[in-house]
Amino acid sequence: MNTEHYLPLPELIPQDLLDRFRKLSPAQLCDGMAKLGIARNGAMDADLMPLDDRKVMLGTAYTVDTEDGDNFPIHVAVYQGQPGYVLVVAGKGYPGRAYIGDLMAGAAQAVGLAGLVIDGCVRDKLPLAELDIPVYAKGFMQRSPGKQGPGKINTPVTCAGVEVAAGDLVFGDYDGVTVVPRARLLEVLEASEKKGIYEEQRREVIDQYVRCRDNGEPLPELAPDWVTRLLQGR
Template structure:
């Protein structure tokens, strides 16, 4: 048996931890204006999900919300259903499906439920199905791939525990951003500071863009880098 943070006992391999809710609505609203690329730049430039594709077929549809994490056995979606039932409006379901593409862990009927419950989207290190339905938009979804084969509902799995998803470490309650460029997880404890850095990044890029629009070339910016590396100019 395993004991969750709320004191409930679950069979080995199963766990449902409480939803984490440290992000304020004010903070989430501010992050809705932040491009994923800006967040990635201020967090070291080499972070965020890799290998996922957007299946909602709408470049303008973005995602910003609190992470509900799910770890599931490849080919099984029992705990994904449980997570959808426990999630609150705006939450993002982030699924560690082990990158398995042999069997979908989410499909069109689950999309219908998620829309009705006003969830914020899905991030899946695994496969989905019913591609045409997801392509209608409304609900953002990112997945490693798609396949028609349907899942079992046996478990095991865990909800709101630390997971790995498409190269990201995701903690329950982290802030999840998604746009046309991809998906990134921002640690909840660092979100306030990262927002400030993202706002500064946006101001810097606005200045550079304005200069670029004049057609003037800042040759020294890159020549100085070459000189430091010993390149003859």
């Protein structure tokens, strides 16, 4: 089998950066990337859903490029996986077969992967949800995968509408999955942290408004400054 497109794992994103990202959310990262003009703001398709809304996924991307429900390269990638990586499978949204089930996800958990992103279908829904590893997929299909290969590993892919390179940051929660390009981690982080500060300030204003309303006190301005400026044409 021709495996010339099976490339090595990328370097893990430094833990100090991951710790800062973990204080944010995928939605805040999208807002930060919107400020920077990054395509799609890093947001994967809306129909890529978590199997369990309670789990948070954060790690360094490594990729598989495959199609038509063929999971041979996924097997290879999983068994070469290491802690801290999120496996991103560009499966082209194929609906006719499941790319993985609970056995492969269990193996991914055993090697320490931080999550699985499948642009396509999975099966064994309930056992998958009971695992600790976060899993994102576009649907469920009981039909077994193909195993032809070779596919590609750690080449640039488009997964669920977003371009992903090995080494990018992948962050998922109940809202969906966001991808941050490796080369722009710091500027996205700083822009997103500013959005987090803004949101905290807005919560304080809303809480103050509610207190004043309940106490019969004069009400503060509730609308953000940018709303007022737009209304006044400035």
